Amino acid sequence: MRRRVAVVAALGALRAAGDDARLAAAEHRAKHHFTHIWYADREQAPSELCSSANLLRLPPSCERALAFEVDGTARRVRWRSGDGDAALSAAVADAVAGLPADVAAEASRPLLDAVAGAEAAVATLAPPVLADAAAIERALDEDGYAVVDALDAEALAEATELFDTLVAGEVEIAGHGETPACALRRAADPVTGLLTNAERVAHGPLMWHLRRRVASRFQRLWDDDDVVTSFDVPSALLSATSDDPWPMQTGLHVDANWHRGESQRGRRAVQGMILLTAQDRRSGGLVVVPGSHRDHESIARRYGDTSKAAGAWLAPVPRDAPELDGKPRVLLEVEAGRMVLWDSRLAHAVVPPLDPRPLDGGCGETLRAAAYVCMTPRKWASDAWVDTRWLAFHQQLATGHWPHFDSVLRPVVTCVEFNHWFGWS
Ligand SMILES: O=C(O)CCC(=O)C(=O)O
Numbered sequence: 179m180r181r182r183v184a185v186v187a188a189l190g191a192l193r194a195a196g197d198d199a200r201l202a203a204a205e206h207r208a209k210h211h212f213t214h215i216w217y218a219d220r221e222q223a224p225s226e227l228c229s230s231a232n233l234l235r236l237p238p239s240c241e242r243a244l245a246f247e248v249d250g251t252a253r254r255v256r257w258r259s260g261d262g263d264a265a266l267s268a269a270v271a272d273a274v275a276g277l278p279a280d281v282a283a284e285a286s287r288p289l290l291d292a293v294a295g296a297e298a299a300v301a302t303l304a305p306p307v308l309a310d311a312a313a314i315e316r317a318l319d320e321d322g323y324a325v326v327d328a329l330d331a332e333a334l335a336e337a338t339e340l341f342d343t344l345v346a347g348e349v350e351i352a353g354h355g356e357t358p359a360c361a362l363r364r365a366a367d368p369v370t371g372l373l374t375n376a377e378r379v380a381h382g383p384l385m386w387h388l389r390r391r392v393a394s395r396f397q398r399l400w401d402d403d404d405v406v407t408s409f410d411v412p413s414a415l416l417s418a419t420s421d422d423p424w425p426m427q428t429g430l431h432v433d434a435n436w437h438r439g440e441s442q443r444g445r446r447a448v449q450g451m452i453l454l455t456a457q458d459r460r461s462g463g464l465v466v467v468p469g470s471h472r473d474h475e476s477i478a479r480r481y482g483d484t485s486k487a488a489g490a491w492l493a494p495v496p497r498d499a500p501e502l503d504g505k506p507r508v509l510l511e512v513e514a515g516r517m518v519l520w521d522s523r524l525a526h527a528v529v530p531p532l533d534p535r536p537l538d539g540g541c542g543e544t545l546r547a548a549a550y551v552c553m554t555p556r557k558w559a560s561d562a563w564v565d566t567r568w569l570a571f572h573q574q575l576a577t578g579h580w581p582h583f584d585s586v587l588r589p590v591v592t593c594v595e596f597n598h599w600f601g602w603s
Pocket of ligand 1: 550
């Protein structure tokens, strides 16, 4: 008799096609997690993050399990996220222990593949660098993203210097001999790496240098010279350290909320991320699900308006959303000086380095430095929002990713005057 070795489920990453009950359970689970898996919050107990529905790579040491059947009997392989090859092989050996030798041998290979597949769901790709407007348009249409040149060698050197100056400024503010690495760690959001705690960063020399360099790219993209810019900030993805072993990462999400109406349906904003250092499997960083921008409406309808903050445009996307079934998750390998453009509707996430690395002591190192820039036609912004932006500029406030529509203003210097001005205090 032919032995039957069937992998029946892999941690919710596999969805039984057409199985309504399991689909409903998965949806319920995903919705439940929406209450706490926004940008994954380090205040949470690790066990909660381990059950997150939208992190692409679970933090180290989360318990993982894979159910399978041999000749009608249910068994499980158990391992921990981050386990190396030897540990995975041992886990599989444990799971098939007690089976006749030939059955165990036959079962081991597909099980190892399934376990490795569940862990290494992220592929890498070095996309071509596009220059031609039609090619960029086509890539944005088909894949939902495109990589373009942003900074020549001189502009990159200047940007690097401005980034270092920004960090030096943080060291000076600390005033007690703090190292640049520690100053950066203090300035960076511990989850996303966004430098929201750095002084005047959204309107500092680095961000305006970058905005000036890429403005013409966005003007060509929209075929409109009169564009407005987001007041975004840079980010530094920092290595996990022995004091701070939680790797920086964000769950799968989109940057446009279909539920907010026409203004966020269709291609209404294209996000830009300029790399100040290379992004590759050693650094981790932006992972995209190519083509998923076309599923924006379907995902939004399936999960409802999960962005709880008023006016927010980001919506978490569970990694086992049926719309994403069979679509690869791709870490884009991009050189410094280039810019990744993506349709705001594209599902994407930030992942830690794909290869395990030892934990440094102290404040660790910068794995990837980048900055976000987004520009859209000014005619799409209301007069009131243009006025608000003007105030935001003078108060040195940051916005999120949308230049012409954004109800989120982040204080990057002090919010006291701004709160007073708007009557919020
Ligand atoms: O920093 C990255 O790689 C991507 C950041 C991101 O997810 C976003 O800006 O929406």
